[in-house]
Amino acid sequence: MTEIPLQSRRKFIKNMGYISVGFSLLGACIGSEDPTIASRATYDGKLPGSIGRAKTVNAWLEILEDGNIRVLSGKVELGQGLRTAIQQVAAEELDMDLDKVQVHLAETGLTPNEGYTGASASIQNSAMSVRYAAATARQELLGLASKKLNTPIDDLLLFNGIVKSKLGNKSLTFAEILEGEQIDKEVIVPVPIKNKAEHRYVGKSIARTDIEGMVRGQAGYIQNLRFPGMVHARVVRPPGYESKLLTLDETGLKAEVPGVLKTVVKGSFVGVITEREHQAIKAEQYLRNHSEWTTSAPFPQIENLFTHIKEIANDPETVRNEGNVEAAFKGVETIKARYTKPYIKHASLGPACGWAMFDGEVLHIWSHSQGIYPLREALATMLSMEAEKIHIIAVPGAGCFGHSTADDAATDAALLAMEYPNTHVRVQWSRQDEHLWDPYGPAMIAELEASLDENNRINSWKADVWTDSHSQRPNKDAGTVLAARYLETPFTMKSRGYLGGGHRNADPYYNIPNMKLNAHYYNGPFRVSSLRSLGSFTNIFAIESLMDSLAEKAGQDPLDFRLKHLEDERAIAVIQKVKELTASQNIADNQGVGYAFMRYKNTDAYIAMAAKVAVDKVTGNIELIKMWAAVDVGEVINMDGITNQIEGGLIQAASWTLKEQLTFNTNEITSTDWIKYPILRFSEIPEVEVAIINRPEEDAKGVGEVPMPPTPAAIANAIYKACGKRVYDLPITPEKILNG
Structure with missing residues (x-):
């Protein structure tokens, strides 16, 4: 067309x-x-x-x-x-x-x-x-x-x-x-x-x-958007990813819940439209209690997750191979380590919301989607409509970087609006919906091995990364939007999405003569998609943790060790800047300062950072005291904006590092609220100091994902300095410190 x-x-x-x-x-x-x-x-x-x-x-x-x-x-x-x-x-x-x-x-x-x-x-x-x-x-x-x-x-x-x-x-x-x-x-x-x-x-x-x-609480978000004559809707979610609707008894619904305007059943997609929001909540609960569904395939046991990932992974694909790693490893002592990251959520503070109104010719949608044109393509395929007959306006929603549930809420609203035309239909997800159906950041494994030469420089480096897809965002493949998978004729995803994001930054930016990187792709048990920085978060955690171990083996200062493996003046400058920022720190017996470096994607912005922690050696409790970052994005457009993004990213990444983890048993996902899926609280937020190196003569680069990857390594390295315990598996909890 x-x-x-x-x-x-x-x-x-x-x-x-x-x-x-x-x-x-x-x-x-x-x-x-x-x-x-x-x-x-x-x-x-x-x-x-x-x-x-x-x-x-x-x-x-x-x-x-x-x-x-x-x-x-x-x-x-x-x-x-x-x-x-x-x-x-x-x-x-x-x-x-x-x-x-x-x-x-x-x-x-x-x-x-x-x-x-x-x-x-x-x-x-x-x-x-x-x-x-x-x-x-x-x-x-x-x-x-x-x-x-x-x-x-x-x-x-x-x-x-x-x-x-x-x-x-x-x-x-x-x-x-x-x-x-x-x-x-x-x-x-x-x-x-x-x-x-x-x-x-x-x-x-x-x-x-x-x-x-x-x-002041005056900002406009999609959740508080209002239209004259609007109606409210909720969707009855299946009990599992693969569950199909067997029976639905709605005979007593209108007697039980006043204000019900219409129930929409399209295969295993069940939605209900009401006059008021509370009525929609009650109607959804009624229908859920009066429906039967098939069961889904069981999840692996959480304690065996990483063993399961290795069992289901494809044969490795070599992504980078320079020099001769195997020959370089012969006859020398190597350092090996395995690092893991669990499934983590986008954890948007405001559950998703979607709006739609079909005027008989054009389907109008209001969404906090991060890709309105790709969403339009998915909806056009799902609804068999011309794309130009779908008009989507982006409206701010609760903050979230990556492929959140916004597209799914908009899809729910679109399906229901087509069945209830000429009226604005509002679909508000619940907290449980958000936590259970979020396209999570996938669990990952990184296994690294490296050796030093006679001059205590890294001679050889081998990395194996196990990763699921890192983007299944909406596109012409309607199976990328959730509701399409449950229609009478369900849409299934035609591809795995963006697998390459899993090995992003897995090849170190340092000068290493022999380097090999293998990617092991797996199709995991949970819905996944892009989460801020994709695989870089895991890969830099692994690389920069091992760099500290190699520096210790070489008997060198961790920052000096890194500098000896860099020739890029911009990389050297951010490391020297963070060294300067932390030079005057007084370190108590139970405290430590750890460092990490990265050039995002090995082509974009540079960041060096440090974290200072205190560890209670009896309880294992961790106090994150302060974080520093020195950043080079080339030409700076807005100094304040860049600083804000770095500050926010460091704090979010610290929450991932110390708190966040999807929990589940073989039958269901169990982290359904903020108690079962804790995030960093205001009282736990550390002091943050950011220095920006402005280079107007260089190309401008983005910074939104840059602070995420080095944060877990800097914190892990600081914890090691504070208590002598190195934690290889995220999140870093008191239990892992005590049992490490």
């Missing part, structure tokens, strides 16, 4: 009528007078991948009648400050005050299709696409104004939506220049961008304007 052109889609959506959830940014203006004319530098490098999908300026920004700019991005705001960063970039290139730039995120038919928001790629893809589109727009506006004003481009000034002659006697607004049209010029290199040394906004700490609303 041919995609409707962007402008046609916009007119189509405008004419059909809908409620659009938008957020304007009233950023602080920095000056209101004409700035000094900034010089331009020619960018002739590679354009971001997102521009390959949306090549023209008007795919990325629109000139409004009042002279303001509306920037369009297909990415979503997850609390990472992306909206502010995009606003900064656009305002910079078009020489606009910040409050004259609006940012509209993620709406099908309006914003570019940028796939998913993930992999720390939004800055280098979306924000940089906006940069080059805005720079192209500037040149086009100057060219058009030159003709209209009969003035050479070199004699024109462009600022705050106006182009005027340097003499000041002639001027045009952007709207007057374009006369109701938009700029459809293709973005191609070379692109003249503003000289980075003359930036007014980029590289500065521009405060996010949405924070105050969050603090």
